[in-house]
Amino acid sequence: MSVETMKMSERSAAKVARARAAEKAQRKSGKVQERLLYLVSPIGLLLIWQLLLMAGFGDRRFIPAPSDIAVRYYDELVNGMLMTHIGATVWRAVSGYLLGAIPAIAMGLLMAMYRPVRLFFDPLIAAIMPIPKVALMPLLLLALGFGDASKIVLVAIAVFFPVILNTYAGASNIERIYWDVAKNYGASQQVLFRRIIFFGALPMIFAGMRIALAISFIVLVASEFVASKTGLGYLIWSSWELLQVDVMFVGIVTIGFIGLIASALMQELQRWAIPWKTT
Amino acid sequence: MNVIANSERQGATAVPAATERRGASIDIVDVNKVYGEGPKRVVALQDINLRIEPGEFVCLVGPSGCGKSTLLRILAELDYQTSGDINVDAEGWAVENAMVFQESGLFPWMNVETNVRFGLDTRNVPRAEADRRVEDALRLVGLTKFRHHYPHQLSGGMRQRGAIARAFVTDPGMLLMDEPFAALDAQNRTILQAELVRLWEQTGRTVIYVTHSIDEALLLGTRTVIMTAQPGRIKTIVDVPFARPRDVVELSSSPEFGKLKLEIWRVLEEEVNRARAEMER
Numbered sequence: 001m002s003v004e005t006m007k008m009s010e011r012s013a014a015k016v017a018r019a020r021a022a023e024k025a026q027r028k029s030g031k032v033q034e035r036l037l038y039l040v041s042p043i044g045l046l047l048i049w050q051l052l053l054m055a056g057f058g059d060r061r062f063i064p065a066p067s068d069i070a071v072r073y074y075d076e077l078v079n080g081m082l083m084t085h086i087g088a089t090v091w092r093a094v095s096g097y098l099l100g101a102i103p104a105i106a107m108g109l110l111m112a113m114y115r116p117v118r119l120f121f122d123p124l125i126a127a128i129m130p131i132p133k134v135a136l137m138p139l140l141l142l143a144l145g146f147g148d149a150s151k152i153v154l155v156a157i158a159v160f161f162p163v164i165l166n167t168y169a170g171a172s173n174i175e176r177i178y179w180d181v182a183k184n185y186g187a188s189q190q191v192l193f194r195r196i197i198f199f200g201a202l203p204m205i206f207a208g209m210r211i212a213l214a215i216s217f218i219v220l221v222a223s224e225f226v227a228s229k230t231g232l233g234y235l236i237w238s239s240w241e242l243l244q245v246d247v248m249f250v251g252i253v254t255i256g257f258i259g260l261i262a263s264a265l266m267q268e269l270q271r272w273a274i275p276w277k278t279t
Numbered sequence: 280m281n282v283i284a285n286s287e288r289q290g291a292t293a294v295p296a297a298t299e300r301r302g303a304s305i306d307i308v309d310v311n312k313v314y315g316e317g318p319k320r321v322v323a324l325q326d327i328n329l330r331i332e333p334g335e336f337v338c339l340v341g342p343s344g345c346g347k348s349t350l351l352r353i354l355a356e357l358d359y360q361t362s363g364d365i366n367v368d369a370e371g372w373a374v375e376n377a378m379v380f381q382e383s384g385l386f387p388w389m390n391v392e393t394n395v396r397f398g399l400d401t402r403n404v405p406r407a408e409a410d411r412r413v414e415d416a417l418r419l420v421g422l423t424k425f426r427h428h429y430p431h432q433l434s435g436g437m438r439q440r441g442a443i444a445r446a447f448v449t450d451p452g453m454l455l456m457d458e459p460f461a462a463l464d465a466q467n468r469t470i471l472q473a474e475l476v477r478l479w480e481q482t483g484r485t486v487i488y489v490t491h492s493i494d495e496a497l498l499l500g501t502r503t504v505i506m507t508a509q510p511g512r513i514k515t516i517v518d519v520p521f522a523r524p525r526d527v528v529e530l531s532s533s534p535e536f537g538k539l540k541l542e543i544w545r546v547l548e549e550e551v552n553r554a555r556a557e558m559e560r
Contacts, residue, residue: 177380177382177384178384178386180352180355180357180378180380180384181378181380181384181386181397183356183357184355184356184357184376184377184378185377185397185398185401185445185449186374186398186401186402186449187397187401188401191400191401195386195389195397196386199386199388199389200388202388274388275429276387276388276429276430276431
């Protein structure tokens with residue numbers, strides 16, 4: 001009886017090992033399968049699009065096939081026009097973003113730290129926030145002219161509000177115990193600001209910055225539609241006016257890529273900046 | 280009213296040898312604390328008089344709402360009395376007090392080492408000196424290997440060790456502890472209690488320890504101050520006669536311990552019942 005039991009347990013140990021190996025292999029191939037599956041819908045869509053046009057459904061002058069767009073993309077890239085537009089848009093996006101986000105973070109923290117600062121800025125924020133920021137574009141054109149400045153400032157304004165509100169919310173919701181610890185251990189106002197409030201608010205600051213990222217592209221492209229001779233927004237809009245639908249798609253695809261890269265960079269930055277939240 | 284001799288405060292970086300020093304003494308005279316006004320007025324502390332001698336380990340025990348934490352916060356200067364005087368003599372120590380909070384209060388965005396160093400950074404202790412003291416403190420609580428971990432990567436007991444190291448490293452004349460082990464499981468609590476007693480016996484600091492557990496108060500303290508709720512008053516003060524050095528595990532199973540615990544419970548029971556009756560009225 002006992003011998004048989006032992007045999008059984010031996011067998012089951014081997015079985016477990018085999019089962020675990022099989023499971024591991026399956027998990028691995030499952031991952032690969034999932035990743036492939038992930039590509040099926042976009043590639044399938046492009047394929048159907050291409051085949052329908054090749055079969056003669058639709059007019060390729062108005063609805064370009066993916067292959068037409070790819071050819072046009074290559075041309076625009078080689079003749080340097082696309083890079084010029086990308087450069088203009090990225091420069092406006094980055095400088096406008098920084099111009100809006102950095103003061104928003106500083107002021108959000110100060111609002112949480114000092115009541116008078118909050119009382120001073122609260123009504124201003126409440127009054128300006130509900131205005132759709134693109135509505136300010138004509139005003140900015142009037143004030144700053146047709147150049148980069150008006151676009152950069154528009155992006156800055158659009159970025160400012162979600163960042164300041166999230167920063168303030170993050171900083172004022174820091175648990176009381178951390179204020180107590182800081183005070184009990186002799187933190188000056190400066191130390192409190194730099195080492196406690198800033199870091200305590202950082203997760204919320206990033207939440208605000210992610211929202212701001214999406215908004216910044218929206219207002220920037222919209223402003224480039226109407227008030228610019230460079231940039232991807234201009235490229236898309238002018239191609240509509242010239243009925244160059246393939247160029248339009250070049251602009252759309254590019255702005256999509258830039259958005260993707262920007263949010264990936266933001267995620268990396270966040271992982272690096274808040275290691276205690278992302279483990 | 281906090282008396283630290285000026286020369287000593289300037290010398291915050293130089294830590295005299297432990298043997299020369301005795302912990303801070305604290306004189307609490309007629310202290311009252313009132314929150315709110317009119318019908319919302321709550322007397323949190325009433326006529327608190329307590330003299331704590333250098334190097335004592337005093338436990339404050341009482342039902343919740345008896346103001347024991349308020350008293351501790353006032354001693355830590357995180358809150359202020361409405362009337363009365365508090366005199367602290369922490370001559371010979373780098374800082375007057377350091378507090379250990381219930382949920383450790385380690386900053387989640389700093390690793391263990393940075394957390395421990397915090398109270399030295401804020402006081403501009405020179406780097407080499409701070410390095411040495413942080414090193415000692417980490418060794419003292421057994422966290423040297425975990426110095427680069429963030430608090431969320433540690434167990435509750437380890438976090439509390441980190442909080443104790445952060446307090447010790449500043450070289451305070453008195454250690455203020457607000458139910459520091461309440462959130463730990465029983466095993467970890469016992470281990471940390473034993474360690475705390477050992478650290479206290481070695482360094483001679485005054486410790487004021489808030490707890491709701493009579494067991495804990497009797498195991499750790501030299502005196503137990505029993506407080507009553509609504510308004511918070513000192514009901515009675517019990518001298519804890521058990522010898523030093525103490526083995527907290529052995530002591531907790533001795534008959535003398537059980538007897539004293541029962542006595543105190545009788546006193547406290549009356550208070551708990553009174554407070555409950557008051558609440559239901």
